[in-house]
Amino acid sequence: MTDLPKTFDPAEIEARWYPYWEEKGLFAPERPGAEPWTLVNPPPNVTGSLHIGHALDNTLQDILVRHARLKGKDARWVVGTDHAGIATQMVVERQLNAKGQKRTDFSRDEFIGKVWEWKEESGGEITRQLRRLGCSMDWANERFTMDEGFSKAVLKVFVELYRQNLLYRDKRLVNWDPGLGTAISDLEVETREVAGKFYRLRYPLEDGSGFIEVATTRPETMLADMAVAVHPDDERYKALIGKQVRLPITGRLIPIVADEHADPELGSGAVKITPGHDFNDFEVGKRAGIKPADMLNMLDAKARVIQCGNIPDDLIGLPANDPKADQDARRLVVARLKEGGFLVPHVDKDGVEHDAEPRTIQTPFGDRSGVVIEPWLTDQWYVDAATLAKPAIEAVTSGKTKIVPKSWEKTYFHWMENIQPWCVSRQLWWGHQIPAWYDDQGKVYVAETEAEAQAEAGEGATLRRDPDVLDTWFSSALWPFATLGWPDPQSTPFASSEVEKRLAGDEQGFSTSLETNGGGRQLGGRYPNDVLISGFDILFFWDARMMMQGLHFMKEVPFKTLYLHGLVRAADGAKMSKSKGNTVDPLGLIDKYGADALRFFMAAMESQGRDIKMDEKRIEGYRNFATKLWNAARFCQSNGIGASAHLEPPAATLAVNRWIVAEVVATVQALDIALAELRFDEAANTIYQFVWSRFCDWYLELIKPVLSTEKDTVRAEPVEALSSSPSDGEGKAALRQAQGERSEVDETRAVAGWVLDQILVMLHPFMPFITEELWSKMGQRDHELIVAKWPMADARAIDPDAAQEIDWLIRLVSEIRAARTELNVPPGARLPVYARDPSAQTAARLSQQGAVLARLARVDQAGGDAPSGGALQIVVDEATFVLPLGDVVDLEAERARLAKAIAAAEKERDSLAGRLNNPSFVEKAKPEAVEKARADHAEKAAEAERLGAALARLG
Template sequence: MELKKSYSPEEIEDKWYDAWERNGYFKPDQDAEGSPFCIVIPPPNVTGSLHMGHALNATLQDVLSRWKRLRGHKVLWLPGTDHAGIATQNVVERELAKEGLDRHRLGREEFIERVWKWKADYGGRIIHQLKKIGASCDWSHERFTLDDGLSQAVREVFVRLFEEGLIYRDNRLINWCPRCHTALSDLEVEYEDLEGKLYYIKYPLEDGVHYLTVATTRPETMLGDTAVAVHPDDERYRRFINKVVQLPLTGRRIPVIADTMVDPTFGTGIVKVTPAHDFNDEATGKRHNLPFINVITEDGSMSPEAGERYNGLDRYACRKKVLDDLKELDLLEGEKKHSHSVGHCYRCKTIIEPLLTIQWYVRVETLATEAVAAVKRKEINIIPDSWENNYFAWMRDIKDWCISRQIWWGHRIPVWYCPDCRTDDGILQGDLIEHIFFEPVKLSDGAMIQSGTYSELRRLGLSKEEIINNSKVIRIPKSVIPVCGREDPKVCPNCGGDVIRDPDVLDTWFSSALWPFSTLGWPGKTDDLQTFYPTSVLVTGFDILFFWVARMIMMGLKFMEEVPFRDVYIHALVRDAKGQKMSKSKGNVIDPLVMIDKYGADAFRFSLAAFAAQGRDVRFSEERVEGYRHFINKIWNASKFMLMYKGSWTRLPVSPADVGLDLGSKWVLSRLSAAAEEVHRNLEIYRFNDAANTIYQFLWHEFCDWYLEMSKPLLYNEESAGRTGVINCLYFVFEKMLQLLHPLMPFVTEELWNTVLDKDYSIMTSRYGGDLPRDFDTEQKMGYLIDAVTGIRNIRGELNISPSVELRADIRTASGDVEALFRENSEIFKKMARCKEVNIGPGIKRLKGSAVSIKNGMEIYIPMEGLLDVASEVSRLEKEIAKVESSLAFLNKKLQNDDFMSNAPREVVEKERIKFDDLVKKEQKIEENLKLLRSIDR
């Protein structure tokens, strides 16, 4: 088979991927003798498109999966996507808006159908884009968080947590996105510093004389103030404590309270307290039993409680109006610029509104304690371990997890309420459940109605369906008793009446938290679960350590009574070459698919792996990808070289113990062992960059630069004794090399495995056996050869001798072993050093006009027949002797130092002494030669 002049990835990548998939090589090998190895992919959003983070993440997982397969493990890499509740709903809502529709007009069921249809058409592409980078996921195991099986797991988990009292409802301030119209968890809020204003507002005291000036960034919330607070020790205001102020614009009388949360140095030292619209004030309000007045609604506009003048205004329009009104009343004392951090919705970037609502929560305290203990006990290793502290710190301060979302796309909360039953306090529940319609509904008598309690609306003649289907907001107070179960109740289990289902769905992360076991078939007792749980390693970015990793650990421990994974490998974020986070708005996004198009998947993957040093961000630069494409080209050309000798390849196995093998072959076998050992060791501890560099170094600089070059004299001479050995060794090393490289570069290695090695099975199904033993004696011998060759090349380069000039080398050897070595390998040596004549022996003398290279155990003379530029050679040797002397001075100081001699470990002292002795010898010899140069050659 012929290979083209250079490597064209596009011609082979799809071909091999299809073949692998068709042959089922991505499925766990049932005959594998090794232990099971399982990775569940961090499921990307179904709406997403592939970015560099996914590419890095998937590459690392694929490297591990492929490497483990080669090592004989039964490997499952399980792919899938999550349903991304808010994001996906947003996408489809935007689509509807283009058609002049909205989800309420469409209705819940029809809307959900639309989302499924969208998903079928566009969703989940991202995961299949991974095929382009060669991801060896078992696609027959692909999962989606809203699949039936996973939904069943969600149901089971919810019900059990509910039954155990670990899930509860509560009325608290939550982060609310007025645009997405849903609650968000603390983690889903992104804070950003904004330039705002601090407004100083006068609150008149009841005495009609004094007033207190508060400073606020959100004047519109004053309509909901229920107190003014000062620090108890603040002398300026102490006398006002327990007095009453008239809240401007409302006339409400509110108390002046003392609370230590007030910072006397900020603003005026007087704080307005709005318990229903600020997290700090909520706490203050609870401490002081203040009323909570909700002046802002779910869509970010002012509520009737804000007063008739402001009711219905958008929160920012209201701010302006409030300020105008205050100015009018001369109660606005001033304003100044103020930069502060403001929460934004992580999905749509709308400014968050803290809102008092009833939500579902998971009580995480005990779950978190267990999850911390598991990491402390090393049942889970977080790598790099610097992330452990981060994990512990977060878990220590963890707050209960708000899991309800007021959207439609997701796992609907399996809870129902009966309007006909009564609360524990004896109140009819239907009287407590409030509905707000998305548009006014016409009653049978022609009147229009916008909202009301369930009971009222029923009395007005609306059916249950009409009420539910028209509701934009349903408020169900805490006292209404929830009915939760594994089966959907048709009627109320107590009274047999109609029940209303909780309108909310669960946070997407709730289902993601179950991913390591729900994907393997839980709550069923499946073989997959038996074989692959706990999974081996989770590979993910640190940005979802809390969102996801911590929650998986909690849920895994709770429901599987076993950690979800043994290792968590946290990789870095991919940034651009300047270290900036890639983002669409900055326009510095690099599309992985474009990289693959340009450079091929192998070069791209190899770059990512080589960049993935632990604990540091990846600064991605296209130049490096280009560099690694050159590396592939190097492999490609080495392959072409090998193909020339394929006819003579006897396919006999080789080993370093083969007596017939030449020095170079024995050497390369030993170096291969060293490289392989290092690659395996590095992958074992997730040092992807070290693994990549090891194989790069071996392949290019040892195999190509030295071994291929050394083998040429033997290969060119068809009569040479070692020829067959060299050819067999070349192919043997090549095969092992391809296997070592395969996890990093699956495509090109498969191509060469087939074309160069003529294998009748895929490299994917091959096994990398044990390593051969090192041969240190050979490595040392080769060291002499390399030293001598390098010395001569150095002379050639420094003295500007053309490579076409063949030199004569006179080598004085210090031992018989070295002499024998050069005699045995003189042909190879001549070729490598480009010499036509080599004289070797202990009695060799320097000829006049020779350049010199002093090496350990040998002195090399290059006679130049009067052409030697004595001045350059003198300065060259002087430079070298200067180096030697400075080293000697340094070593001498050390060896003269009694403290060093008595305190340093013996082997260090010994090492330094040997170094010193060698350098002394070297110095003497260079000195002698300099003397000769200065006298005879002058």
């Protein structure tokens, strides 16, 4: 046993233990023949740094993997990073720009070389920060989405999908970032509220008989309009369907088409259709028979106007909408529409005319470039997601993959059943370059290598490679199996030869085959993964796509359970964002409170998908929790309590020891259930309550009289002296008593040491650092805590009689303490206690627990009847306990004080009830104000009830 320092210092402990675990390979201990258990982390961007969402996501994962490891499984947490095409290219380009260089100053290969240099020098920040959090990942097998083995998997998947007609090139609308010059995913689009305008335009009918009115927030796009849509049942326009209008400015004729997209209740009921620059209009255009190849595109890659049909020359080359420019297309178009009489003025409330009505407009911006995103018609590579989604839908329907919380299933099904083609190409240099080559006639050859493409095209053909790269979500969709060595079985990591032999024997329905085996385990028993932890915000971008690709290529789901957690929000419930300045740095919290406290906060607050409100006070509270455990361990050391040598509980005769053993078993059972059901908050609160309340506040207090008997006996009469006079009858009796007390002390030390060990094991997944430190300091061990054995939930250890006896004692002490506090009894005052009408069982308990009751409640048992006069009265079960107050308390003054306090509490309670019963307040007040009023009302009601009970106790 090594003495613990007086002060708990998490920073020193964390800095020492993590490198030790990693260097000794304890995150992936050799466990031949053990059941494989696998978890893959959502790969963070290689450019990233730890944010509070990462802290939540990775804490939950670490709890599960540490728990599985303690349960004896061959648990591996697959770790890696994503190459983050856009983000990484931007980082390197900024570095070049700082030197007066730009990407195009270099060849593609030269630039990619510079990216790899950056990755080697600076790309490990996020992984270093994950170590600070205590993540027990298998760093020896760290993966990267651009490493050689993973790239091989990406190319194979692309080629196979193409050959199966599930991947193709098509002209469609994409989210186009003019700043970056590439298509981006929906996740990379940030919608902001922008002050804009709502314009109403008149389009003249071709025959000159009148106008049809349309409205838009983007008047410049009328240059590429291809139709006007009206609802087929709108009586105002039925006669116009099939006729044409002449576009102002360009003079082009466009048809009036019938489509249910037009809502008769909105505006004029007629809608301008620009299929090349609006996602809804694109679909309307297709329904109207306009082929994507024939749709007009009026913008170039920088969102500048290009010629697409009779556009005036002075508009060509202007930015579509840039108020900061000297001139832009929007201003010129509005001016010409107004000049030609095609702009319907907006009249404000004062009767003043304006060109347009002011509106707040939801506008898409690139989350990295910060520029307005354009729906842009362009040729891209697409995956037939609708076909791949069908097995993924069935997998959740059939229960092959369970989504937790189940409420997310509806969202999953809705999105998968309405899924659109998946655009997987990006106009970047950094990433997996698309394995497609074109000949001079534009014919495409898709192959894993240029040599294979050349062989297919013929020796004389000149080929050029597609310059685009793949969306990073395409490569990360392969994460659950490509990280495990697929498609090369020889590179499959994580499985010892013993495991391979066992799995090959199909003892548990497992198989190492890369082919389907009718639902068996593959890749060394690690596919499917056991669970995936993910934020709900990437359910579609990552989780669903892993389902599609895993089922298609492995013929089995990628994970058995998908757990979706919520977001970490600011203290006021607002979403965190850098622009709002309300983000929280998890590393700063670790510096201040320790990683264990932050981890415990995340677990305790994670309630199956509900968002978490940041609360630094709670984190501080969990730091205090760690300190309390530290001090409890120091108390144990000072009383000769150390490491236990056994997994099973020691034999116990004392009720308090039988009780705490049963409490441990009940806690293990509750923890096992909570973790199996992924109820992280329940699991955390279960172990918290046991450690804080049952062990520290009660058990250690209850055993102090037992532990003190040894010291008292030794001080009064050393055992050696007693044993020197064996003929002395009194000496023999004293010796027997001393030996009995020693036996009780030894038993208590053994039980207390065993309980503390069980606490350290149960708490380890949540607070790995402090538990490992205490484990190492409490005595000699033959293994570290991280690879210890999880406690056994053996119901045979539960003793109902002991539980009832100690529960009775705790209730009695608690009631006496509460009453003393309510009646202002001085803390040091000792009171006599009389038991009125006790049963035989209560009388026996009073005899057995007298010393503890005297110590904890500061009372002295008295015989006979209680004297008359003012007394504090407490009822526990059938007995009434009377504590005469004598001169300790001025009874009349105390009654007056309580009566006044009750009246004040009742007045506030009733006032709050009146507010809450007022519908106007509940409906109009801010939700947080209503919630506070409810909390205050409950507090005052409880206070009035508590004070009333105190007054009644005075008799």
